[in-house]
Amino acid sequence: MTALIYKICHAAEWAEAERGGIYAGSAKDREDGFLHFSTAEQVPGTLERYYSGASDLVLVAVDPTPLDSALKYEPASNGAFYPHLYANLPLTCVKWAKPIRRGEQIML
Numbered sequence: 001m002t003a004l005i006y007k008i009c010h011a012a013e014w015a016e017a018e019r020g021g022i023y024a025g026s027a028k029d030r031e032d033g034f035l036h037f038s039t040a041e042q043v044p045g046t047l048e049r050y051y052s053g054a055s056d057l058v059l060v061a062v063d064p065t066p067l068d069s070a071l072k073y074e075p076a077s078n079g080a081f082y083p084h085l086y087a088n089l090p091l092t093c094v095k096w097a098k099p100i101r102r103g104e105q106i107m108l
Helices: 011-020 027-032 043-050 065-070
Strands: 005-010 057-062 071-075 081-085 094-099
Touching: 005 011, 005 043, 011 057, 065 071
Parallel strands: none
Antiparallel strands: 005 057, 057 094, 071 081
């Protein structure tokens, strides 16, 4: 079984994706030309580094298998390899999505 990858996004962005059946990414994703994802081990650091002040977040678990060659693991400035999707995310790849509650440990 392939390990899931995770997207952290604002609740309003995710609600829009659910209405449309596809997630086109955040403003930062669109600026960078790909959707930023994290592995399970990277989620806590990504939350702390990029979303420390946010309280309206959703954690989305994605099966990477159907994403095929559009998904690439590339090095970030910290040297770690992060999953980057060079396409929109079809919601058919989503296994689950749940709100992230401040102070609550994330169980993946």
